[in-house]
Amino acid sequence: MMRVFIVILGLALFGSARLPTEHAIATAHRQLHFCAVDFDSELREQIGQLGFIAALSGFRSLVADVLFVQAHVAWERTEWGRVLLLFRQVTTLQPRAILFWETAAWHMAWNASAAAMRDSTQPRLALRIKAQREYFQLGKDFLERGIRKNPDRPQLYEALARLYRDKYNDHEHAAEFFGKAADRPGAPSYAKRFAAYELSACRGREREAYDRLHALYAAGENERLPTLIRRLKDLEIKLAIPLDQRISDPVP
């Protein structure tokens, strides 16, 4: 009996000794956005008791993958409601996986929205457009939540910029998010260029766009792509830039 007591006491003392270290490591995890999952009753309702226990027991990514595969199958069957539900679960379980946020947004804003517009069971165009807009919004919502969970990575900013550009025709926001993507480490080389392209399509911001495009043009041969030259030429005319200050390249 005495020995049991000593062992329990030893365990408790060891527990108190390691507590500050474990707390420090857990704090470092939070700072690095590790395991940024809220294990609450909402998640338990979403993934079921078994999935919840599995996720809590260190098999979070495995559960997320199983759900991702299910979402893929649901997409093949064009069951959009199920795709949405499953991707909400997947992104809740693996909030640091950029791919899941991007795929979820793509399914909603591109695939489901296109399917809604071609929905033969809905004869009214207004309702089809409404459904399409709702799917755009769902895609945007995925990307915005993904950015909140991964503020340091450029991919989701870029995806949101593309969504603004291609689905909302909102060049102002597209330029803003391409710009934010370009400011993050590991951003693709074209993000800065795309931000300037989008800015050139914004009314009243032509001068700013011209300055940015010209700076890119001056950066070197690699940036002098046909689209950049074409946009610069258009802006030179629009802003009535003096002939001696215009670029010498022919219009591609």
Place this chain on the structure above:
Amino acid sequence: MFYVVLLFALLLIGNSIFMAQFTFQQEFQVLKDIALGSMSIFTSLLAVVATARLIPQDLEDRTIYTILAKPVPRFEYLLGKLAGVLLLLALSVIIMSTLFFIVLNVREQNVLSETLRQMHASPPDQMAEALGAIRASAFNVNLLPGIAIIYVKACLLAALTLFVSTFATTAMFTTVVMVFVYFIGHLQATARAYWLQTNAAGWITKAFLAFVTLLFPDLQLFNLVDDIVAGTVIPLALFVKTATLGFFYAGFYLLLAWSVFYRKEL
């Protein structure tokens, strides 16, 4: 161990064939998740099952009496047993990692050659960017510390199982206790968070949470692979701290096992 590795290989190959219908990023992400997830499950399982049988098996075969009749200190006996299991775990982790990297490399080469074929007419910089994206989403050097932490977690579990087996009467009892410890260990972080919150609960609940926090290891700290696969970089300091904590745990549980086994009547 053979069956564990065989199962792991089948899982990897089956998964890699099935995933061929995904995009390469999706395929690599799922392949890495499944490989590292199953590596974590299998090594944890192997650590518990292999260690739980050590002392009961020796008692049943009566080999323990022969060994301890010689001038072998009981601590050395336990240390030898644990070292054997740690070696077995290291071997299984190496084999599983090798298999995983082979499958990952084969898939990467397939995707690379397919991309080269499709983009043969593209400008060289575009081609280089595409190939770079494929390589970046396949092998990542951060996978290595993730695998190392899987091993550390298995070592911790093996030492804890050895401790439980010193007072358990059967291997089955040890295994069942360890299954519970495994689940509680993963919930420990949640218990600690609630315990340390100033106004979280009544004193009975707080006492219970303190009991869980102090007595059980925090296994959630060793689950780094989920985030590594998602692209998070593990700082060296964090890796060293986590690994040191794991070995510290293992050492402490070995000492506890010895303190129980020291005067145990056999």
